[in-house]
Amino acid sequence: MKPIPELPQELFRDEILSRLPIESVSRFKSVCKSWLSLFSDPHFVKQHNDRQNPKENDLLVIRKYGHIAIISRYQEQFLLRKYDDYKLIGSAKGLVSLRWQNVVSLWNPRFVNLRNFTFHR
Incomplete structure (x- = not known):
């Protein structure tokens, strides 16, 4: 059996983590220092906010x-x-x-x- 290739970090961050609900992101900040750093990064915060808040009037x-x-x-x-x-x-x-x-x-x-x-x- 072939090993499963590792998921690229950018794909994991930009396409998976950025779609999580804010409650999950808040909880995951306490997993480890690298996740705290990732979830506090201004680029991630903006991307997550853009995905969570659609452009139409709510x-x-x-x-x-x-x-x-x-x-x-x-x-x-x-x-x-x-x-x-x-x-x-x-x-x-x-x-x-x-x-x-x-x-x-x-x-x-x-x-x-x-x-x-x-x-x-």
């Missing part, structure tokens, strides 16, 4: 009467604080940033994560 933000409703094709609807007046700051790389009083929120609609950061004036 969000629809609707603001009405002080409410912000964010409709995503990944979930039916996400309504932020029923009665509070959030201000949409902007979005980049799949994240949406919002402000309410002294709280800035970063929302990732793909993974339904919302992180709040309080700042003091």
Whole structure:
């Protein structure tokens, strides 16, 4: 029987690892130092982000009467604080940033994560 040839590292990195879900990439960073280095490399991060975030619009933000409703094709609807007046700051790389009083929120609609950061004036 012929030995199986080794898979080229570029093929493994560019065509297999870059397609993994972000949860797996985060877990695999702790496997060894070389994988931490690979998954932290700016080229890999950009390639992975490009594959994970398709170019078409995935969000629809609707603001009405002080409410912000964010409709995503990944979930039916996400309504932020029923009665509070959030201000949409902007979005980049799949994240949406919002402000309410002294709280800035970063929302990732793909993974339904919302992180709040309080700042003091």
